[in-house]
Amino acid sequence: MTTKQQFVTLNNGNKIPAVGIIGTGTEWFKKQGQEEVISPELIEQIKYALSLPGIILIDAAECYNTYVEVGKALQQSNKSRDQIFISDKFSPQANDNRTVSESFERGLARMGVDYVDLYLIHCPFINREGYTLEDAWRELETLYESGKAKNIGVSNFRVSDLQKILESGKVKPQVNQIEFHPFLQDQTPGIFQFCQQHEIQLEAYSPLAPLQRKTQELQTPEGAPFYRYVEQLASKYKKSEALILLRWVTKRQVIPVTTSSKPERVKDAHENLFTFDLTDQEVDQITSLGLQHKPLRLYWNEVYSDYDSQSQ
Numbered sequence: 138m139t140t141k142q143q144f145v146t147l148n149n150g151n152k153i154p155a156v157g158i159i160g161t162g163t164e165w166f167k168k169q170g171q172e173e174v175i176s177p178e179l180i181e182q183i184k185y186a187l188s189l190p191g192i193i194l195i196d197a198a199e200c201y202n203t204y205v206e207v208g209k210a211l212q213q214s215n216k217s218r219d220q221i222f223i224s225d226k227f228s229p230q231a232n233d234n235r236t237v238s239e240s241f242e243r244g245l246a247r248m249g250v251d252y253v254d255l256y257l258i259h260c261p262f263i264n265r266e267g268y269t270l271e272d273a274w275r276e277l278e279t280l281y282e283s284g285k286a287k288n289i290g291v292s293n294f295r296v297s298d299l300q301k302i303l304e305s306g307k308v309k310p311q312v313n314q315i316e317f318h319p320f321l322q323d324q325t326p327g328i329f330q331f332c333q334q335h336e337i338q339l340e341a342y343s344p345l346a347p348l349q350r351k352t353q354e355l356q357t358p359e360g361a362p363f364y365r366y367v368e369q370l371a372s373k374y375k376k377s378e379a380l381i382l383l384r385w386v387t388k389r390q391v392i393p394v395t396t397s398s399k400p401e402r403v404k405d406a407h408e409n410l411f412t413f414d415l416t417d418q419e420v421d422q423i424t425s426l427g428l429q430h431k432p433l434r435l436y437w438n439e440v441y442s443d444y445d446s447q448s449q
């Protein structure tokens with residue numbers, strides 16, 4: 138069977154794969170200082186993803202400390218660079234005070250590449266005296282203009298953060314990567330609608346959060362109808378529950394960024410996501426059953442949990 142790969146067109150006309158199958162954070166994340174403790178499992182997993190046909194999106198970040206694994210996998214893979222979509226992120230909270238361009242160049246060197254396909258500011262919280270979000274964005278624009286970052290964007294940005302750079306910047310962000318799944322449909326107030334209105338492509342990290350918490354949530358009165366419905370759709374389409382959730386994300390016009398330590402799950406997300414479709418009514422039903430569940434926020438709780446009551 139041939140893979141049915143799909144792409145999304147960004148606001149600058151460039152294309153991006155409609156699903157990212159190999160995130161190198163979360164379960165692969167290493168603490169600062171452990172960068173040199175190499176994970177052979179992650180190298181194998183990235184190599185496996187790169188052995189699949191089509192263009193493979195790898196999601197990396199400065200603070201994951203996994204550049205070395207990405208670099209080794211790229212080195213050992215036969216896939217040509219134009220068949221690999223590398224996304225990287227500048228971490229404004231890293232306590233080493235690197236400038237955007239120092240972080241960017243370090244990432245390139247560690248991964249052994251001379252450009253990235255997408256470069257993001259990981260979060261809007263910059264803890265540096267006299268250095269603003271607008272300053273950081275200007276540096277990303279310079280990378281974009283130089284061609285070393287083919288697309289630029291942000292992550293975990295609120296509407297107010299985006300407004301700042303829309304007002305001051307020359308280049309509109311191509312992407313905002315946020316936590317998005319049926320149990321967290323607006324990471325911060327109004328962000329979903331704002332990005333869609335301004336043609337800023339949303340990427341969803343933790344798209345499988347409801348599955349990650351299934352054991353705990355399945356028995357709850359608000360969780361049970363949701364999980365039963367997803368199981369019913371999985372059985373109707375003969376697909377995994379994960380694919381039902383990822384397909385829901387794509388039907389909301391968002392690009393899911395997933396990961397797994399199991400090769401068969403990476404392959405499933407890559408090869409089978411677009412071999413079936415959910416009806417509009419099924420998409421709406423997942424949306425509405427998800428909204429009946431209390432907000433589930435896996436990341437950035439310390440800064441965003443105050444928004445929980447507006448996130449669903």
Ligand SMILES: NC(=O)C1=CN([C@@H]2O[C@H](COP(=O)(O)OP(=O)(O)OC[C@H]3O[C@@H](n4cnc5c(N)ncnc54)[C@H](OP(=O)(O)O)[C@@H]3O)[C@@H](O)[C@H]2O)C=CC1
Nearest residue numbers: 160161162163196342343344345346379395396397398402
């Ligand atoms: N910008 C940001 O602030 C953030 C960005 N990210 C990025 O997003 C990526 C993905 O985030 P993550 O939360 O891991 O994404 P997911 O929601 O896709 O969760 C992945 C988890 O789901 C499990 N899983 C994968 N496939 C299946 C399946 N078919 N059935 C059941 N369980 C499955 C995996 O377990 P198993 O290994 O057992 O398959 C893994 O533990 C990160 O690696 C990172 O690159 C993540 C968090 C924050």
